[in-house]
Amino acid sequence: MTSPGRRDSTAVELKDGGPRRRSPRTGAGRGVPLPLLLPALAGLAFLLLPLVALLVRAPWRSLPQQLTSPEVWEALRLSLVCATAATALSLVIGVPLAWLLARTDFPGRGLVRALVTLPLVLPPVVGGVALLLALGRNGIVGQWLDSWFGITLPFTTAGVILAETFVAMPFLVISVEGTLRAADPRYEEAATTLGASRFTAFRRVTLPLIMPGIAAGSVLAWARALGEFGATITFAGNFPGRTQTMPLAVYLALQNDPAAAIALSLVLLAVSIAVLAGLRDHWTRTS
Template sequence: MTTRQQRTPWPLGLPALVGAVLLVVPLVGLLVRAPWDGLTRILGTEEVLDALWLSLFSATLAMLISLVLGVPLAWVLARSTMPGLRLLRALVTLPLVLPPVVGGVALLLVLGRNGLVGQYLDSWFGITLPFTTAAVVIAETFVAMPFLVIAVEGAFRSADQGYDEAAATLGANRLTVFRRVTLPLIRPALVAGAVLCWARALGEFGATITFAGNLQGVTRTMPLEVYLAMETDPDAAVALSLVLLAVSVAVLFALRGRWVGGGGAA
């Protein structure tokens, strides 16, 4: 059954057109002003390659950590009956609306050399986290894991628990039920959440520069390289922005039909 198309009234169409232009034209400008002739040379420089490699490595590691920690957290939020879940959910989702630089300051106050936890890591184990690659991963995990938690929690809530109960009556223990029954049921949401988490980690800037700094080959990710290149080499900034744009388009394509898209019913 198809939906009858309606003419768009101008009080809605005009603002919609202006909004679309506002969102699309800057991206078109990026493509128009891109240094296509020297793109290979720019992306082949040592600084850009270091930033690309570090971004891919740290974003992937942040996504894996988010999967290990975020999936159990999402299960607790969705199915546990422990008290204080509303407060816990609010705190877990807070990084979604918290300015990233504030998150970086918070991480620095907790995990810095004189932080609440960092002082003990330094004095007891000789571990200093700020301005290291580990700090990049921690900052990206902090801002990106809520995306995965929200996606997976919703899937846990909507999944039919009858399958879990049936598997349990057949003798499967809780871990086996979770691994063999629950996770396959929520796989689409799990994949979507993981992709969103990875993309958010890849584009993180504020928390990274505040907590990890901007050291080439150590903490300088692609967004930081773009920021630095704008002051010294605008062509390099545009070229690296194109890489991030391509990644964003790939993410939207991967998530079509789940978080974005529209289309009519088949």
């Protein structure tokens, strides 16, 4: 599935001390042991069944009329714009953070690393409340933003982007950091011995080297941002066209009109599949 050829070839180049190559595919063709096959199939069914149910119970007949309402497109546009902006913001601040965690040594690095991954396990609603307390109009930083610059973030599209970034960026950081750790630092060392500054080495050597990891992390972060609900509704509220993203629209439609909620869910599902499939072909083939 993943192409092992590339990974192996780099491994060969890197390991000067004569690597004992072991093909990762040993025994792959000799049948799958039952204790692995059965749980694997159960896992697959468990993941796919809800999606199948969504398709089976979809109101196909009223679907065209459900989907032509302007609110749906407004929510979809907002979702795509915010998820993309959140991914871009994650790239700008997340990749340097991943580099710092993987390539430098400072006291308390393990703790910092654990803290960076905290939003992964934190319930998003808690994240939203925390964002309010930090960046809200009355928050510890937000009150200065408000009184000095007149910027208030809650109930704005910028607030949606921040909430999504908070939840999605750890995915990017983890992915990039993992790739950095797997990449051999001696390329960078070679570049610096040849006179490149550490930043130039990062830009010209490290960055191209870890591009697959960045791409995979971006896709993960984008997907997480697209589906973000808890932190968004808590921090940015819910107003059509400004902060009502697709997941919020789905949730509120579910209160009264399950058919509309299913229709909205289908759109979100289709968009996610299309984008993930598209990006997989272009970017992540080598990761």
